[in-house]
Amino acid sequence: MKVEVLNLTKHFGNTHAVDDVSFSFASGQVVGFVGPNGAGKTTTMRILATLDEPTSGEALIDGVSVVEEPERSRQLVGYVPDSLPTHRDISVHEYLDFFARAYSLKGAKRRQTVESIEEFTNLGGIRDKMLVALSKGMKQRVTLARALLHDPAVLIMDEPAAGLDPRARIELRELLRVLSGQGKAILISSHILTELAEICHGAIIIEQGRILMAGGIGDLLSDNVPRRTVLIRVLGRQEELHRDLLQMPHIETARIAGEEIAAELSGTDEACSEVLAAIVARGYRVAEFKQQRANLEEIFMNVTKGAVR
Numbered sequence: 001m002k003v004e005v006l007n008l009t010k011h012f013g014n015t016h017a018v019d020d021v022s023f024s025f026a027s028g029q030v031v032g033f034v035g036p037n038g039a040g041k042t043t044t045m046r047i048l049a050t051l052d053e054p055t056s057g058e059a060l061i062d063g064v065s066v067v068e069e070p071e072r073s074r075q076l077v078g079y080v081p082d083s084l085p086t087h088r089d090i091s092v093h094e095y096l097d098f099f100a101r102a103y104s105l106k107g108a109k110r111r112q113t114v115e116s117i118e119e120f121t122n123l124g125g126i127r128d129k130m131l132v133a134l135s136k137g138m139k140q141r142v143t144l145a146r147a148l149l150h151d152p153a154v155l156i157m158d159e160p161a162a163g164l165d166p167r168a169r170i171e172l173r174e175l176l177r178v179l180s181g182q183g184k185a186i187l188i189s190s191h192i193l194t195e196l197a198e199i200c201h202g203a204i205i206i207e208q209g210r211i212l213m214a215g216g217i218g219d220l221l222s223d224n225v226p227r228r229t230v231l232i233r234v235l236g237r238q239e240e241l242h243r244d245l246l247q248m249p250h251i252e253t254a255r256i257a258g259e260e261i262a263a264e265l266s267g268t269d270e271a272c273s274e275v276l277a278a279i280v281a282r283g284y285r286v287a288e289f290k291q292q293r294a295n296l297e298e299i300f301m302n303v304t305k306g307a308v309r
Contacts, residue, residue: 001027001062001076001153003048003185008057010043010209017043018054019209025187025202027153030180032196032217033189034300035206041189042082044206045156048187049079061154078147082159084139086132092142093118093127096149103150113149121145121175137168144175155179157188161195173199193296203296207304220299230272232261232279233288241284248278260288 003025010018018040025031033041046052048059050070059066066073087095096117100110118124121141126134131142140160147155161169169192176199180186190196196203197217204214213220234241238256245254245263250271254263265271276289 001183001185002060003062003154003187004058004060005044005048006058006060008044008047008059009055010040010047010052011055016209018047020057021206021209021211023204023211023214025185027183027185028180029201030176030186030188030199032193032200032203032296033187033206034193034196034203034296035189036304039206040209041206042158045079045158045187045189048154049077049156050074051079075150076152077154077156078150078152080140080143080147080155080157080160082162084131084143088130088132091128091130092123092134095131095142096123096145099146100149105149117145117148120148122171136163137165140164140168140172144172153184155184155186155188157186159189159191161190161192169195193300197296205300205303212303213299217296220296228265228272229292230263230265230275231257231288231290231292232263232286233259234261234279235285235287237284241279244279244282245275248275250275262292 005021005023008018008021009016021040021044023031033045035041043052047054048061048066050066050073053067061073061076064072064076066077090098093114096114097110100114105113115124118127121144123138123141123145126138131139134142144157144160161172164172173195176186176188180201188196188200200217202214202216203220205212232241232245238259238261242254242256242261245251245261250265250267252264252266254261263275265275272291276286279286279289
């Protein structure tokens with residue numbers, strides 16, 4: 001299963017909400033869709049979910065065009081919007097049962113599917129509660145449950161963690177890991193970038209409707225930071241090591257930070273290995289030597305300008 005977005009463009013009057021966007025992802029991958037408000041994330045996701053039509057370009061889900069064959073595409077996609085519509089007169093179970101019927105599930109199969117999804121998303125205990133009485137976290141669970149009823153191969157999730165408390169975010173993260181392990185292709189937008197880096201295999205950074213950067217999380221974190229920080233803790237001789245570090249190749253700066261020395265290195269992993277070898281060769285007893293990785297937030301701030309259209 002592969003999702004391909006090809007030269008996608010969407011205009012609203014003179015506003016280019018999505019401007020020649022192309023990317024792809026596949027089964028088992030969780031891809032973060034990152035950008036400031038107004039960057040074009042939701043519009044792109046709505047097109048993938050067949051809720052909007054592009055001005056030009058194409059999106060294919062397992063070779064099926066979302067433009068030319070929207071009915072077939074909907075069988076392959078589960079869409080989780082950023083909020084659940086508030087229905088005052090329907091319970092969680094009734095809501096899910098309604099959508100199961102809309103997906104043409106019948107009889108015992110429908111009942112089994114709804115109960116299975118309620119169990120998977122931990123909604124069994126609130127299945128008889130009214131939607132209007134639910135917390136933000138529970139509403140997000142219901143929205144996810146609805147998107148999973150027809151067992152889609154692709155999940156499109158627009159800000160599913162917005163407004164969730166820490167426990168609900170952790171539980172959502174675990175659900176996403178399980179779903180990707182089941183082979184689902186997942187595109188998820190979020191402003192909580194630290195959490196995206198933990199669960200995503202790749203990320204796409206978009207601003208003003210254009211993709212600025214895309215790739216695997218590891219590649220983005222390593223390729224876009226010219227220097228890396230290494231934290232070093234030794235048993236004794238800390239000040240002596242601090243002086244020695246400043247004379248070593250690859251070391252740009254070094255400072256004592258409590259029990260550790262924070263050293264900035266230029267170069268690759270090979271440079272880090274050479275520095276560690278030099279420290280050990282000089283007789284220092286190394287208790288800890290670790291790279292302080294750049295994070296997705298730093299990269300996001302470096303490549304975006306905060307502009308909107």
